Amino acid sequence: MMNLKFSDAAAALFTSPLPEGLKKNQLDYNITFQFVVSKVQELVSPVYSPLFATGQDTFWQLVFGPPNETDSDFCDLFLTAIPSAEESLSVSNWEKRGKLTAQVYLMNHATQVSIVRKEFRTNGYSVNGTWLGFKKLWKKVQLEGDKIIIGVQFKDTPDAIEQKSILNLPWNHIPQNLIDVWEEHLTNAQTADVKFSIEGKTIYGHSDILAKRSRYFWDLLRPVVHHDQNDEDDVLSVSKLVINENTEILSSPNNPQFIEITDYDFATFNEFIRFIYTDQVSFENATPLSLYEIAEKYNLADLSNRAKVEICQMVTLENATPLLFERAYKYLELKNYLVKFIVENFKDIRETKEFKAILGNSAEYPKFAELMAEIFGMLGPSDRP
Numbered sequence: 001m002m003n004l005k006f007s008d009a010a011a012a013l014f015t016s017p018l019p020e021g022l023k024k025n026q027l028d029y030n031i032t033f034q035f036v037v038s039k040v041q042e043l044v045s046p047v048y049s050p051l052f053a054t055g056q057d058t059f060w061q062l063v064f065g066p067p068n069e070t071d072s073d074f075c076d077l078f079l080t081a082i083p084s085a086e087e088s089l090s091v092s093n094w095e096k097r098g099k100l101t102a103q104v105y106l107m108n109h110a111t112q113v114s115i116v117r118k119e120f121r122t123n124g125y126s127v128n129g130t131w132l133g134f135k136k137l138w139k140k141v142q143l144e145g146d147k148i149i150i151g152v153q154f155k156d157t158p159d160a161i162e163q164k165s166i167l168n169l170p171w172n173h174i175p176q177n178l179i180d181v182w183e184e185h186l187t188n189a190q191t192a193d194v195k196f197s198i199e200g201k202t203i204y205g206h207s208d209i210l211a212k213r214s215r216y217f218w219d220l221l222r223p224v225v226h227h228d229q230n231d232e233d234d235v236l237s238v239s240k241l242v243i244n245e246n247t248e249i250l251s252s253p254n255n256p257q258f259i260e261i262t263d264y265d266f267a268t269f270n271e272f273i274r275f276i277y278t279d280q281v282s283f284e285n286a287t288p289l290s291l292y293e294i295a296e297k298y299n300l301a302d303l304s305n306r307a308k309v310e311i312c313q314m315v316t317l318e319n320a321t322p323l324l325f326e327r328a329y330k331y332l333e334l335k336n337y338l339v340k341f342i343v344e345n346f347k348d349i350r351e352t353k354e355f356k357a358i359l360g361n362s363a364e365y366p367k368f369a370e371l372m373a374e375i376f377g378m379l380g381p382s383d384r385p
Contacts, residue, residue: 075139
């Protein structure tokens with residue numbers, strides 16, 4: 001049994017899982033999780049169950065209650081997927097979860113009799129949809145008392161449900177104090193041996209950290225070495241660093257390497273460097289697309305994947321075509337995702353002012369003809385304009 005800690009608010013609503021939280025039937029490989037929700041009649045917004053799991057790194061959570069105060073007479077019930085590290089970086093449907101069938105249910109706490117049960121396949125979860133379930137599944141006035149049991153039963157084949165202990169919760173394991181230390185190290189000018197100049201401001205760096213985190217910086221900051229022909233031991237010695245084709249800067253602890261950045265704004269480059277040091281990123285400080293572009297240039301795959309997921313989550317009918325035609329067409333994964341999204345929603349997208357503006361100014365978009373040909377080639381005859 002996992003020891004789960006949750007907030008006082010959650011503790012006031014949920015008791016321990018019933019009867020032992022986890023039931024397994026070794027014959028049909030069913031697995032059930034259920035919880036008691038208290039003070040149901042007082043609910044005016046959703047409440048969340050503790051986390052539970054069907055396998056290593058496959059975590060879930062039940063969400064139950066009214067969607068808001070205005071609609072407080074009815075309760076929704078959703079099964080939420082808590083993405084693993086691998087899933088959070090994928091823009092495709094999460095295949096591992098898709099092998100299951102889930103049946104969510106409500107049960108009378110006093111009589112242990114089912115009130116309602118609904119079943120669905122779990123193959124629709126992705127970064128663009130982590131919730132599946134049912135709106136207005138149940139009306140609160142139907143309950144006598146103020147407690148109800150919510151639950152979910154997973155059903156499928158032996159290989160879909162891992163019959164083993166669950167050891168790790170899917171949290172970010174980097175302690176905040178360690179993140180703070182690395183951020184302080186980033187801004188420490190005394191230990192820096194690299195200076196980035198951008199928009200009249202300076203960002204400090206350390207060549208050993210930059211080189212180990214990015215292949216681009218490895219190639220950029222790697223010292224040119226030569227063999228000392230007069231040394232019998234053939235010792236390698238540092239001569240100089242080549243910053244670009246026209247500039248050579250001597251390598252010295254007292255002479256930090258100076259690099260001017262002209263192709264990105266300060267906010268984007270600063271967030272990029274912060275990610276290199278802390279493995280943390282804020283998409284409030286810089287746009288996901290700008291961070292994706294800089295991550296691609298500097299060969300930082302982790303940041304690229306996180307930004308890609310963020311971009312795909314923010315795609316709408318209105319911004320899909322500007323994203324594709326203005327910048328995203330340069331990157332195959334983004335291009336393919338956006339083309340697919342546009343094709344699937346073309347009837348609505350072609351009516352947007354953004355799409356019509358692109359049609360009216362097609363000469364401004366270098367890949368207009370090529371992209372439109374690809375989109376039309378994927379549309380059915382009845383969908384083409």
